[in-house]
Amino acid sequence: MTEDKAMSEGGRRALYLRPWHAFVYDGHEYVLNTGRLLTRRVRPGFIATLERLAADPLAPRTDDDELELFQLELASAEPVPVGMDEAPPPRTPPPITSINLMVAQRCNLRCIYCYGGGGEYGDAGMMSEATARRTVDWLIGQAGERTRLSISFFGGEPLLALPLVKSTVVYAREAAAAAGKSFGFAVCTNAMLLDDATIAYLKDNDIRALVGFDGPPEIHDRNRPRADGGPSSPVFLEHARRLTEEMPDAANFRATIWRSEDLPAVVDYLGRFCGGSYQTAFAAACLHDGEPGQGEGLPSPADGIGFARESIAAFVDAVRRGDEAEVSRYARWLDFGAALALLGPQRPQRAHCGVGSSMAGVGADGTLYACHRFVGSPEHVIGDVFAGTGDRDRFVNKPTFRTEPCASCWARPYCVGGCLHYNLGATGDMFTPSDDWCRLVKAWIEGGIHLDHELTEGDKELLYEHKLVARRPCPYDL
Numbered sequence: 001m002t003e004d005k006a007m008s009e010g011g012r013r014a015l016y017l018r019p020w021h022a023f024v025y026d027g028h029e030y031v032l033n034t035g036r037l038l039t040r041r042v043r044p045g046f047i048a049t050l051e052r053l054a055a056d057p058l059a060p061r062t063d064d065d066e067l068e069l070f071q072l073e074l075a076s077a078e079p080v081p082v083g084m085d086e087a088p089p090p091r092t093p094p095p096i097t098s099i100n101l102m103v104a105q106r107c108n109l110r111c112i113y114c115y116g117g118g119g120e121y122g123d124a125g126m127m128s129e130a131t132a133r134r135t136v137d138w139l140i141g142q143a144g145e146r147t148r149l150s151i152s153f154f155g156g157e158p159l160l161a162l163p164l165v166k167s168t169v170v171y172a173r174e175a176a177a178a179a180g181k182s183f184g185f186a187v188c189t190n191a192m193l194l195d196d197a198t199i200a201y202l203k204d205n206d207i208r209a210l211v212g213f214d215g216p217p218e219i220h221d222r223n224r225p226r227a228d229g230g231p232s233s234p235v236f237l238e239h240a241r242r243l244t245e246e247m248p249d250a251a252n253f254r255a256t257i258w259r260s261e262d263l264p265a266v267v268d269y270l271g272r273f274c275g276g277s278y279q280t281a282f283a284a285a286c287l288h289d290g291e292p293g294q295g296e297g298l299p300s301p302a303d304g305i306g307f308a309r310e311s312i313a314a315f316v317d318a319v320r321r322g323d324e325a326e327v328s329r330y331a332r333w334l335d336f337g338a339a340l341a342l343l344g345p346q347r348p349q350r351a352h353c354g355v356g357s358s359m360a361g362v363g364a365d366g367t368l369y370a371c372h373r374f375v376g377s378p379e380h381v382i383g384d385v386f387a388g389t390g391d392r393d394r395f396v397n398k399p400t401f402r403t404e405p406c407a408s409c410w411a412r413p414y415c416v417g418g419c420l421h422y423n424l425g426a427t428g429d430m431f432t433p434s435d436d437w438c439r440l441v442k443a444w445i446e447g448g449i450h451l452d453h454e455l456t457e458g459d460k461e462l463l464y465e466h467k468l469v470a471r472r473p474c475p476y477d478l
Ligand code: SF4
Pocket: 405, 406, 407, 409, 410, 411, 412, 413, 415, 416, 417, 418, 433, 437, 438, 439, 441, 442
């Protein structure tokens, strides 16, 4: 562009805007530079200026407006192509470093939302010792220079196969030591078999516990009945209490929300029961008992937006009062603590999680799936532990950057298309999110940006120090 063309008759220079998103939260105006992930709480009226400039690069603006534009790195002297940045260059699949090992595709509970269809994933079975050992050998063999590997024992209920868990831990430690690598272990359990001896075993062997816990007993029993139909909470609560006493730093709880209206009661109960070490997630469709895209009847994630806003206000208030118990209570729900972490110095995210890329689910027969939730789904097989991995390109180089609605979405640098399993259940396509999901994610990011500006740097340091804020894309993506 020539100098002449860039200037108006009044001598104003044309200013073109880089991709941006603006919103109002609690009466404050915020602007986000979506390419550079810069956010600012801006002067009242600045959003109107942006809208005028978007329509006319020569629109009037003040010196303060120009300063704001400069600080947000939004102004360009040249027209900016509509749309988001280019997709990152394709990459070759990395080694898999984290697996969920289905030692038991059967379960002693019948959770009403189980995405594994009663924990069986369409084909009930128990893993053999030979397959577990082969899995360890394969994992180490393909890991290249990666030295830290992880195994999460999964199911179904993995403690139904406790002897196999124990022998696999011993085998993996020995094999890793011989190869100059090391393993981290976790067990994802419903806690029904988590007696004192098993807790002692987990503690002695440095194995983290990820435990399904749906909050108040009446909700937990409705959602997570025993296989014989009886209530699970009497045994569960006893075991969960012992676990938090014995392994306070190595036990994490996760509530699945089956009815949106349960959310406040679940957050309240879990916050009081286990402080900050819990997460919530909305129930996802099961791919084993219907067609993908049959998410009707499931809770709408968008129903959580109102409660998220209330929680953010309560969280900020608790931080300012120094009420650590209250801070813990709210910090984890919907992981908006993670939103805060995402807003620190950073670059755009390339993937929502390690699905099919750095992580895999391993079925009881040794088949490799893109993640634990896809076990039993032939379309999501990525190889097996005997022959190794096959084509993983659609997971490693997802089309999220090139296909709508994600390609031009302002939230994409943070969200990167969401959980592929959830998308498939909700819309029938892994790479097509549901509108409700997007509404929740966008509200969550806006809430995180507001939170970022409400808290002082000292507040944030304390949150990091107390491990109340951490980025955890998926609790099973170890
Ligand atoms: S899943 Fe929705 S919110 Fe996330 S990047 Fe895609 S369109 Fe945006």
